[in-house]
Amino acid sequence: MATTTPSKDTSKEKKGKEEKAYYPATIEYASRDFGLTGAVLYAANEVLGARCSAVFDDFTLCKGKYENPEKCLKEGESVSKCAIETFQEIGKLCQKELTVYATCLDKKNMDFNNCRKEQLEFKTCSLPLYKLSSSIEVPSPEQQYKNLLQRIRSPVTAPPKD
């Protein structure tokens, strides 16, 4: 985890100018800039899946529709931003446990069975993080129901040709 990145204030009640999260000029090298190696990603996979599920689903649906990667760049950008935000939130609460867990995975063959102790510590520390990130707008259940009805009642057509 890179310690040079500034932290982000997720509180929206802040008066004055809102501080934006730090994103590099090109997010294509997010893993390199933020030190997100394979072990770190394996360690934080459940937190990512819980917090960014809406954005991830949007991206996967878009990819299922189009083969051309140029059509899903917008969703991909939001995906990377969500991931960066979650890692910044994890860094606030339990950076040490994450690094310990990631090094254990790195040394022990990326097997979850060999690092149960460190996994337990990390999970107990990261329990309050299991909710959707604040920057994602989730529609209300009524709106979701209406969207679903609209999708069901629309005619079934072939996907558009790229």
Added chain:
Amino acid sequence: SLGSKSFRSSGINAEYGEPNSNSTHNNTMNNSRYLQDGPPEGGYQKVNYKKMISPNKGPSGRVLLGICVGMSVVGYFEVMRMRAKRVKDAQEKRIARMNLVPYLQAESDRRYVIELKRQKEYEAKVMAGVKDFDPNEKYYESRWVPNMQPLLSYLY
């Protein structure tokens, strides 16, 4: 007797035996004493040619069968338990990879698009004055197929 007691431990006891008393060899063989290799005093010890396994000792056949059956039963349950554990571990890893796919795919897409754009521009520069050259020519109608493969130089 000449030193027969000293040879008793080795098992060889040379004795001086008396000549044959039968009348068959009276005229042909010498009627003198001769050296003979014979058994020790008291005879040889008894050789145990019978089996050492005594059927009246140890557990009976039923008990042995029960032990074998018990071991196999315990083994079956252990196998089932370890199979369930293996399946659970594989599921855990599968879920971890599913959670990470969108993040990694988005990064890969960005790199791919940038590389493809760079190569398309180079191609346009090279084929500037060429007649009947369409850079956005469709190679396939029903699906998206890129005009060229990216070099993937960022991997090396």
